[in-house]
Amino acid sequence: MKKEKGLDTPLTKEVRRDLKAGDKVLLSGTIYTARDMAHKRLVEVIKKKGKPFDLRDQIIYYTGPTPAKEGEIIGSCGPTTSSRMDKYTPALLDAGLGGVVGKGQRSAEVISALRKCKSVYFAAIGGAGALLSTKVKNAKVVAYEDLGCEAIYKLEVRDFPVVVAVDTKGRSIYGRDSKHR
Amino acid sequence: MSDVRAVKTKTITDAVAELCIKTNYELPRDVVSGIKEAKIREKSELGKYCLEQIMRNLRIAKLKKIPVCQDTGMAVVFVEIGQNVHIIGGRLIDAINKGVRLGYKRGYLRKSIVDDPIFTRKNTGDNTPAVIHTSIASGSKIKITVVPKGFGSENMSRLTVLKPTDGAEGVKKFVVDTVRQAGANPCPPIIVGVGVGGTIEKAAMLSKRALIRSLNKSNPNTKIAGLEKKILIEINKLDIGPQGFGGSITALSVNIETYPTHIAGLPVAVNIGCYVSRHASITL
Numbered sequence: 001m002k003k004e005k006g007l008d009t010p011l012t013k014e015v016r017r018d019l020k021a022g023d024k025v026l027l028s029g030t031i032y033t034a035r036d037m038a039h040k041r042l043v044e045v046i047k048k049k050g051k052p053f054d055l056r057d058q059i060i061y062y063t064g065p066t067p068a069k070e071g072e073i074i075g076s077c078g079p080t081t082s083s084r085m086d087k088y089t090p091a092l093l094d095a096g097l098g099g100v101v102g103k104g105q106r107s108a109e110v111i112s113a114l115r116k117c118k119s120v121y122f123a124a125i126g127g128a129g130a131l132l133s134t135k136v137k138n139a140k141v142v143a144y145e146d147l148g149c150e151a152i153y154k155l156e157v158r159d160f161p162v163v164v165a166v167d168t169k170g171r172s173i174y175g176r177d178s179k180h181r
Numbered sequence: 182m183s184d185v186r187a188v189k190t191k192t193i194t195d196a197v198a199e200l201c202i203k204t205n206y207e208l209p210r211d212v213v214s215g216i217k218e219a220k221i222r223e224k225s226e227l228g229k230y231c232l233e234q235i236m237r238n239l240r241i242a243k244l245k246k247i248p249v250c251q252d253t254g255m256a257v258v259f260v261e262i263g264q265n266v267h268i269i270g271g272r273l274i275d276a277i278n279k280g281v282r283l284g285y286k287r288g289y290l291r292k293s294i295v296d297d298p299i300f301t302r303k304n305t306g307d308n309t310p311a312v313i314h315t316s317i318a319s320g321s322k323i324k325i326t327v328v329p330k331g332f333g334s335e336n337m338s339r340l341t342v343l344k345p346t347d348g349a350e351g352v353k354k355f356v357v358d359t360v361r362q363a364g365a366n367p368c369p370p371i372i373v374g375v376g377v378g379g380t381i382e383k384a385a386m387l388s389k390r391a392l393i394r395s396l397n398k399s400n401p402n403t404k405i406a407g408l409e410k411k412i413l414i415e416i417n418k419l420d421i422g423p424q425g426f427g428g429s430i431t432a433l434s435v436n437i438e439t440y441p442t443h444i445a446g447l448p449v450a451v452n453i454g455c456y457v458s459r460h461a462s463i464t465l
Contacts, residue, residue, distance in 0.1 A: 066291040076251040105364055128237075130238050134241060173227075174365055
């Protein structure tokens with residue numbers, strides 16, 4: 001089996017171009033969390049020509065972690081279903097976002113935006129929140145604290161395991177049965 | 182009334198709290214062996230890789246006492262109350278919700294419940310209320326089953342009423358179509374709970390019950406057990422595979438529960454559960 005490829009964030013276009021659907025990747029560096037409500041707010045900011053934070057080549061991870069126990073950095077933090085973010089993703093990609101991490105299929109609009117912006121959709125393993133929490137070395141709320149577990153966290157991760165689900169050419173790991181995936 | 186047994190609400194609260202925590206840190210044995218077996222049988226390399234990570238995740242969660250999955254669910258609580266039990270110290274429903282509140286706090290579980298589903302959607306902050314199903318049984322014991330249900334898979338569940346003549350083929354088609362439509366979203370490998378018969382709410386209840394039946398057990402009716410097997414084979418031909426990355430194991434099990442129904446209808450509910458199939462019971 002092909003080994004995992006280690007990559008440091010932010011992910012430049014050159015690095016992204018080399019990735020192929022099905023590649024196993026270990027991400028290290030900064031990634032930002034955002035779920036439904038945070039997406040809604042981020043896109044509102046972008047529409048008003050504002051800049052929530054510098055999105056260029058950055059990675060957004062769809063997760064809402066469990067509370068951290070005392071002395072721990074973060075609780076369980078696996079991916080949530082990506083398709084709920086579909087309607088917001090193209091705007092974020094247009095604003096320079098390098099990639100997103102979640103689970104499950106994406107809409108045709110997201111796939112075409114990934115192709116256009118040369119960005120990547122990664123899948124983390126759904127339900128593997130305990131394992132993934134061990135890859136997070138630091139976590140800090142940077143926006144929308146009022147949203148609780150849905151706030152935007154800046155995470156520092158090391159060797160965070162993901163699989164390239166849709167690459168910059170729009171090839172999808174979910175594409176074997178294209179009628180339904 | 183000499184054989185009436187008193188059970189204090191505090192006992193119920195403590196039991197519910199403990200079950201909320203336990204279920205979220207550690208999966209039932211039958212589910213763990215189901216995943217292990219899937220890892221051996223899975224043919225796709227990426228599928229095997231997923232199942233290895235999934236097993237590693239289960240070990241870490243158990244060891245570190247943290248939730249297996251960050252979606253620690255909406256707490257579904259089944260309470261079977263023996264008719265000779267007298268509950269003392271307050272309302273049963275309050276005792277259960279208090280247990281959920283305590284469990285989700287003490288266990289560092291995520292609070293995922295919003296009060297008004299349509300408009301405000303404000304988080305209640307303590308994961309209450311639970312969805313509570315009470316029933317009256319014989320005897321003088323109380324059996325409590327806690328099922329924290331994640332919504333990645335709940336969102337992919339469906340319910341329909343087929344025509345009476347649609348029969349086993351119709352049921353099979355609806356179940357397989359539901360799983361196909363769900364695709365990668367419910368975190369395969371999944372467990373498929375199917376409720377057939379009754380009325381629509383009865384079918385839905387049966388499907389939830391089916392979901393928590395042990396994976397080692399088939400329906401005692403051999404015809405239904407045969408249908409379970411047939412549907413499972415069909416589902417595993419879909420090539421959705423672990424996490425939807427393609428592969429031979431899309432579902433670990435198909436569990437069907439049935440109930441008599443009306444001459445004019447055939448209700449079918451499909452409740453999809455992810456492999457993080459959390460449930461545990463206690464008898465008080």
